[in-house]
Amino acid sequence: MAAFDAGRCSAARRRFLRLAVTAALAGGAPILAAAGQVELYADDTLGRYGFGDGHPLGTGRQGAFLRAARAAGLLGQVQVRAGRAATRAELARFHTAEFIDEIATAETGGRTLLDAGDTPVFPDVFRVSAHVVGSALAALERVMTGACRRTFQPVGGLHHAGRGQAAGFCVFNDLGVVIETLRGTYGLERIAYVDIDAHHGDGVFYAFEASPQVVIADIHQDSRTLYPGTGRADETGTGAAAGTKLNIELPPRAGDPEFLRAWQDVERHLRGFEPELFVFQCGADSLAGDPIAQLRYSPAAHAHAAKRLCALADEYAGGRLMAFGGGGYDRDNLARAWSAVLRELLA
Numbered sequence: 001m002a003a004f005d006a007g008r009c010s011a012a013r014r015r016f017l018r019l020a021v022t023a024a025l026a027g028g029a030p031i032l033a034a035a036g037q038v039e040l041y042a043d044d045t046l047g048r049y050g051f052g053d054g055h056p057l058g059t060g061r062q063g064a065f066l067r068a069a070r071a072a073g074l075l076g077q078v079q080v081r082a083g084r085a086a087t088r089a090e091l092a093r094f095h096t097a098e099f100i101d102e103i104a105t106a107e108t109g110g111r112t113l114l115d116a117g118d119t120p121v122f123p124d125v126f127r128v129s130a131h132v133v134g135s136a137l138a139a140l141e142r143v144m145t146g147a148c149r150r151t152f153q154p155v156g157g158l159h160h161a162g163r164g165q166a167a168g169f170c171v172f173n174d175l176g177v178v179i180e181t182l183r184g185t186y187g188l189e190r191i192a193y194v195d196i197d198a199h200h201g202d203g204v205f206y207a208f209e210a211s212p213q214v215v216i217a218d219i220h221q222d223s224r225t226l227y228p229g230t231g232r233a234d235e236t237g238t239g240a241a242a243g244t245k246l247n248i249e250l251p252p253r254a255g256d257p258e259f260l261r262a263w264q265d266v267e268r269h270l271r272g273f274e275p276e277l278f279v280f281q282c283g284a285d286s287l288a289g290d291p292i293a294q295l296r297y298s299p300a301a302h303a304h305a306a307k308r309l310c311a312l313a314d315e316y317a318g319g320r321l322m323a324f325g326g327g328g329y330d331r332d333n334l335a336r337a338w339s340a341v342l343r344e345l346l347a
């Protein structure tokens with residue numbers, strides 16, 4: 001729902017909004033672009049999460065999305081907010097103390113890689129990575145206090161990081177910290193995690209594989225054909241959580257028709273648990289043309305997932321839905337996919 005009606009906007013208000021959006025694109029302080037029920041988390045520090053020239057996850061992805069969202073007239077309908085750093089105690093809700101120390105000392109210790117090779121050290125790696133997590137927690141606080149219903153954080157959704165290791169371009173796992181906060185601080189008993197990134201969200205999946213409170217639905221490229229090689233259909237949760245997880249593998253070159261068929265199973269699965277909040281990782285690397293994955297969705301797939309999750313959130317969760325950008329290594333693709341998601345969050 002868009003609370004801001006551009007048609008009834010005064011000239012002075014329109015000028016203020018133009019200035020606010022321009023400042024947001026430049027990476028400024030917290031900015032009130034427009035009152036509304038959708039908040040977008042983007043700032044200069046988030047824009048610095050990336051691994052430099054030549055790496056698929058370079059910086060500049062946030063800027064590519066913001067330019068497209070502005071051109072599509074979406075930024076004037078959301079409240080653009082800056083994030084914040086997560087504290088060590090907040091990071092420790094999901095991560096081990098040893099791993100947090102490892103990242104905090106990575107630069108001074110002269111390390112160059114944080115995992116076997118995908119995830120290099122980059123300037124200010126601890127501060128910038130903790131900021132991704134803190135921004136997600138800032139969004140979470142707004143949703144849980146009823147200040148807004150839906151949030152989107154384009155630089156976020158770092159679903160490969162485990163409790164004790166960086167992996168697959170992901171240093172700290174913002175999603176994991178959010179889910180632990182929902183369980184621990186807020187006492188939620190049914191949290192939905194939905195992941196349509198081309199890669200399996202292994203960092204989230206295995207951390208909560210035995211947790212019945214975390215209901216997972218993850219559609220991804222066949223685990224035999226793509227990193228991280230996990231997320232088989234027979235992995236449905238363990239112990240008391242058996243049956244709470246749904247992994248759907250699609251073959252390379254699968255497109256919108258295959259996605260839409262799979263989505264029906266996702267929706268059936270989610271409805272069975274009546275989640276109290278929805279966490280959505282909408283990685284754009286499942287679109288046709290991504291340089292490191294081989295699915296062939298169009299942005300219509302992302303729009304459909306977002307639209308249906310909003311409907312489910314309205315039905316079961318008081319509208320509460322937090323979306324995170326995740327992967328996506330073609331700038332035009334991520335701009336189109338995430339704009340499609342934001343448009344549905346606003347609908």
Ligand SMILES: [Zn+2]
Nearest residue numbers: 197199285327
């Ligand atoms: Zn991915």
